[in-house]
Amino acid sequence: MVVFGLLLAEDALGDWLLPVAGAAVVWWVIENSPDVLGRLDEVSGWLGVAVAVGCVVHCLGDALTESGCPFLFPLPIAGETWYELRPPAFLRFNTGTAVENKVLLPLFVVLGVLLIPGVWAAVLDTVNHVVGTTNQDA
Numbered sequence: 001m002v003v004f005g006l007l008l009a010e011d012a013l014g015d016w017l018l019p020v021a022g023a024a025v026v027w028w029v030i031e032n033s034p035d036v037l038g039r040l041d042e043v044s045g046w047l048g049v050a051v052a053v054g055c056v057v058h059c060l061g062d063a064l065t066e067s068g069c070p071f072l073f074p075l076p077i078a079g080e081t082w083y084e085l086r087p088p089a090f091l092r093f094n095t096g097t098a099v100e101n102k103v104l105l106p107l108f109v110v111l112g113v114l115l116i117p118g119v120w121a122a123v124l125d126t127v128n129h130v131v132g133t134t135n136q137d138a
Helices: 002-013 017-032 036-063 098-114 119-137
Strands: none
Touching: 098 119
16 A cells, blocks of 8 residues: 555656655665565566566557557667557557546556555455444444
């Protein structure tokens, strides 16, 4: 929830807040976790694989849009180094539509927050507490 709050504050207050908040989060993690660098060393190989896979998936998703994606930049294709790769027109889709902005974005923000470790358990505990209190009053 703290990260979500920081992102909302960054959106409202401006881009200067993001590096300051990032530095604060790094400081907090290092101060509250005695062997954070040792544990990071254990997963560093998998972390690199996860970042690489995420970048490729992101580029493939961008390639499916009307704009395409210069996936192979800076290799020259058809005389251009910024050549957008994309599928045939019937497979492409537009972005920034009302459905995407008003339905999908909020849905995925909520799902992303629920995937933060510990949040789902806290939500279930809160629901059980509220529902349990309501049933005892009846």
